[in-house]
Amino acid sequence: MTSPSLRALAEGGVPAALDRPYKYLRLEWTAELGMLRVRTCVKPIQCYSLAGMTELQRMLDDIAENPGLVRHFVLSSDVAGVFNFGGDLALFVLLVRAQDIDSLKMYGRRCVDLVWWMETAALRGVHTTVLVQGDTLGGGLESVLPFHKVIFERSAQAGFPEVLFNLFPGMGAWQFTIRKAGFAVANDMILSGRLYTADQLLRRSLVDAVVDDGAGEEAILDVVRSVEPKLRGTLAALIAQRLAAPITYESLVQAVELWAETALTLTTRDLRLMERLARAQVRKAGGAGEGAVEEIKRIELDTAWGELRGGNTGFDEERGTGLTAWGAL
Amino acid sequence: MSKFFADLVIRTDEARRAFETHPVVLDAVAHGMPLPRYRTLLLELYHVVWHFNPVCAAAASRLTDSHKQVRYFLYEHMQEESGHEEWVRNDLEAVGVPASDTAGHTPSAFTQALVGYNYWAADRANPCSVLGMLYTLEVIASVYGGPFASAIKESLLLEGERGVSFINSHATMDAEHMAELRVVLNTLEDAPSREAVIGAALVNFHHFTRIIEQV
Numbered sequence: 001m002t003s004p005s006l007r008a009l010a011e012g013g014v015p016a017a018l019d020r021p022y023k024y025l026r027l028e029w030t031a032e033l034g035m036l037r038v039r040t041c042v043k044p045i046q047c048y049s050l051a052g053m054t055e056l057q058r059m060l061d062d063i064a065e066n067p068g069l070v071r072h073f074v075l076s077s078d079v080a081g082v083f084n085f086g087g088d089l090a091l092f093v094l095l096v097r098a099q100d101i102d103s104l105k106m107y108g109r110r111c112v113d114l115v116w117w118m119e120t121a122a123l124r125g126v127h128t129t130v131l132v133q134g135d136t137l138g139g140g141l142e143s144v145l146p147f148h149k150v151i152f153e154r155s156a157q158a159g160f161p162e163v164l165f166n167l168f169p170g171m172g173a174w175q176f177t178i179r180k181a182g183f184a185v186a187n188d189m190i191l192s193g194r195l196y197t198a199d200q201l202l203r204r205s206l207v208d209a210v211v212d213d214g215a216g217e218e219a220i221l222d223v224v225r226s227v228e229p230k231l232r233g234t235l236a237a238l239i240a241q242r243l244a245a246p247i248t249y250e251s252l253v254q255a256v257e258l259w260a261e262t263a264l265t266l267t268t269r270d271l272r273l274m275e276r277l278a279r280a281q282v283r284k285a286g287g288a289g290e291g292a293v294e295e296i297k298r299i300e301l302d303t304a305w306g307e308l309r310g311g312n313t314g315f316d317e318e319r320g321t322g323l324t325a326w327g328a329l
Numbered sequence: 330m331s332k333f334f335a336d337l338v339i340r341t342d343e344a345r346r347a348f349e350t351h352p353v354v355l356d357a358v359a360h361g362m363p364l365p366r367y368r369t370l371l372l373e374l375y376h377v378v379w380h381f382n383p384v385c386a387a388a389a390s391r392l393t394d395s396h397k398q399v400r401y402f403l404y405e406h407m408q409e410e411s412g413h414e415e416w417v418r419n420d421l422e423a424v425g426v427p428a429s430d431t432a433g434h435t436p437s438a439f440t441q442a443l444v445g446y447n448y449w450a451a452d453r454a455n456p457c458s459v460l461g462m463l464y465t466l467e468v469i470a471s472v473y474g475g476p477f478a479s480a481i482k483e484s485l486l487l488e489g490e491r492g493v494s495f496i497n498s499h500a501t502m503d504a505e506h507m508a509e510l511r512v513v514l515n516t517l518e519d520a521p522s523r524e525a526v527i528g529a530a531l532v533n534f535h536h537f538t539r540i541i542e543q544v
Contacts, residue, residue, distance in 0.1 A: 044350050050342045090349055093472045095338070098511040103335040272475060279358055279476045 017066045018059065024052040025059060026078055033224055034071030036063065041078035045281050047085040048139050053110050060117045064124055071231055072224045073121065075147070076131040076216070083132040083156065084140030086169075087111075089278040096266050104263050108256035111139060111171040116249050118146035122238040127231060129223050131216045132156045132198075132207075138169050145176035145206065148238055149223050152198035152207045153216045159195035165273040166266055170259025175247045181205045333523055334511045337464060340527050344534035345468060353542050358476050361484025362544075364424060367492075369544040371421050374495070376436040377540075379414040380444045381466075382407045388451035388459035396522065399457060402513040406463070406506070416495040423492040424485070439543055443536035450529050457522035460514060461529025467507050469537060474500030 013019065014029040018036065028037040038059065042052040063070045077083045087107075095103050121128045130147040136158045144150050152158075160169045168190060177186035181204045189196070189204075201207040211219045227234050266274075348354060362370065389403040421431050436444070450458035478497040481487065490497055517523050 044352075044355065049346055050339055051346070088346075090345070090472050091338075091342070094345075094468055094507070097471050098334065098507040100334055100338070100511055102332055103338050106335060275476045275479075279480070 015066075015069060017069060018062050020058065020062070022055050022059070024049075024055050027059070033228055034069065035074060035224055036070045036072070037074045037076075037220075039076055039078040040084070043079060045085065046077055046079040046082045047088050047281070048111060048114075048143070049088045050091065050107070050110070053114060056114060057110070057117075060114070063126065064117075067125060070126055072129065072227070073126050074129045074131070074220055074224070075144075076220075077133060079134070081134040083134050083136035084143065085135070085281050086138030086140040086142070089274050089281070092263065093271055093274060093278070096263050096271060099264055101260050101264055104260035105257060108170060108260055109253065111143075112249070112252045112256055115143060115146050115172045115176075116252060118143075119242065119247060122148070122235040122242070125235060127224075127227050127235060127238075129220055131220055132158070133213075133216055137195075138162055139171055142169055142171045142173045142176065145172065145180060149209070149227075150207050151209045151211060151216060151219050151223070152201060153213045154198050154210055155213050156198045157195050158198075158201060159193065160190050161193045161195070161277070163191060163193040165277075166270040167262055168259065170255045170262075172247070172252050172255070174255065175251060177206065179245045179247060332515050333517050333526075334514045336523070337514060337527060337530065341464075341530045341534065344531050348469070348534050348538045349473065351538050351542060354473075354538070357541065358473060358480055361477075361480035361482075364485055366544050367481060367485065368421065368424055368426050370541065371417055371424070371495075372426070372431060372434045373436055373440045373540050373544060375414055375417045375421065375431055375434070376440050376444060377466075378410075378417050378495070380447070381413075382410055384444070384447045384451055384462065385410075385459055387448060388456040391451060391456035395519075396457060396517075398516050399460065399513060402509070403459065406509075409506075413495065413499075416498070420492050420495050423487075423494075437540065437543055439536055439539040443533065443540065446532055446536065447529070450525070450532075454528075455521060455525030457517065458525040458529035460510070460517075461526040461531075462533050463506075463510055464514070464526070464530050465533035465537065467510060470496070470499040471507050 014027045014036070018027065018029070024040060024042045026039040026041060028039075029035070030037065038056075040046065040052065040056070042049050063073065091107065092104075095107070118128055127149075128147045129149040129151065130144045131151045131153070132144060133153045134156055136144065136156065138160055141158045141160060160173055162169050173190055174186055177189060181189075185204045185206070188194075196204075198207060198210045202210045209219060209223075361367075385403045385407050389400045389407075392400045392403075418428055418431050422428065447459070447462045450461075474496045478493040478500060481493055481496070485492065487493060514526065517526065
């Protein structure tokens with residue numbers, strides 16, 4: 001939902017250079033701020049489908065080909081309760097069963113190209129902000145980490161569940177989590193498969209701001225308005241920040257290649273777990289209160305009961321809160 | 330030239346997702362189906378499976394030696410699929426449909442359209458189009474068959490494999506078939522054959538979605 005103040009700012013349509021008939025994206029333009037607002041709507045299962053990613057990449061290419069036009073890029077989801085479920089699980093199952101490593105690598109590289117664009121956005125004169133208002137899992141979380149400003153609404157939950165089905169998040173999770181939150185947090189998050197609340201992610205510095213539910217739109221405007229007067233300096237600082245803690249395209253591609261090779265080793269049991277998650281996503285898309293997040297809890301209970309019962313997360317305030325620290329919710 | 334299987338996956342991805350995200354399919358995968366609708370689905374499926382090998386045979390008979398690897402693939406595949414319509418009939422009996430009712434069932438217009446198209450494509454368009462039918466049916470079986478069978482078992486309180494043996498076994502079996510199908514698809518180098526496969530896959534996804542929609 002666009003807030004009244006944002007709506008009032010939006011002037012006219014999207015510039016012709018960016019205006020295309022997208023199926024999975026909804027674009028809004030605020031000329032005063034040079035702000036392109038993009039809402040993803042890969043309905044009913046919000047994930048990084050091939051077609052959705054193709055549209056996203058085309059839109060980012062348009063921004064790159066028109067330097068100076070977009071100063072602020074803002075991404076959010078148009079699907080209630082879900083920012084992004086990450087990879088297209090059904091496509092993964094298909095490709096793994098077909099033992100098609102070429103297509104798995106192709107899919108992974110497309111994901112990497114998207115996160116790389118965000119990683120290098122400051123070099124294009126673009127400041128990036130993302131608003132997460134619902135569940136974001138695996139690739140969904142990876143995709144927000146390279147943004148300059150990451151805002152979560154309080155009820156949003158996120159994590160990297162891939163290890164539960166013998167995989168790992170291979171599109172930048174390690175690189176971006178280590179840079180933002182440190183090695184220990186990356187280890188904990190990626191190797192446990194646990195899910196985290198917005199506040200828990202804020203404490204780990206993976207999220208820059210947590211706002212109450214419904215306040216995300218105003219928070220976006222606050223960020224963009226505060227950055228706009230000092231945009232050149234901010235972008236230069238962000239370029240320098242990435243020089244200080246560089247992530248290379250090559251390292252992202254290497255991780256994707258390893259991810260694809262690992263995916264080919266998934267067993268029927270692993271794929272069945274993936275299918276359980278996919279089914280849970282479907283239930284959530286159908287309007288059920290429970291979705292993939294709850295299914296991950298059940299999978300953890302089924303497969304790892306006892307392993308993390310101590311709840312030793314390394315964060316004192318979360319000790320002993322249970323298998324996935326849900327008591328802290 | 331790029332590997333054809335990857336191209337097929339990309340160019341049919343929206344059709345696959347249109348099937349996957351159809352409200353009826355979403356609901357069936359999430360919650361299963363009431364017994365009468367599941368019976369109807371199996372009755373429709375019976376005819377799809379019954380005509381599977383004859384369609385493959387029609388295609389094999391039309392393939393020239395330039396595509397003999399596809400013909401040999403079809404021979405082996407037909408051998409493996411032979412008699413599987415009996416599995417569907419057994420599942421129908423397990424959910425209360427006698428064999429005489431199965432034999433007397435007239436398939437819906439959508440099933441007739443699917444089967445009729447596949448015969449026509451194999452006979453009059455391009456025999457390689459049969460691989461588009463195989464791709465679609467194996468994607469549906471190996472990717473969605475498992476979750477759907479689980480949902481059906483939960484919703485109808487079925488025990489073991491009773492009533493879901495065809496769908497459940499193909500969910501696993503077609504995983505191996507999918508890898509074999511990828512290999513043969515990647516041998517296709519001529520554009521007309523590739524386009525025929527893609528076109529047939531798109532039609533099969535479309536018609537199969539309609540079949541499930543109307544049960």
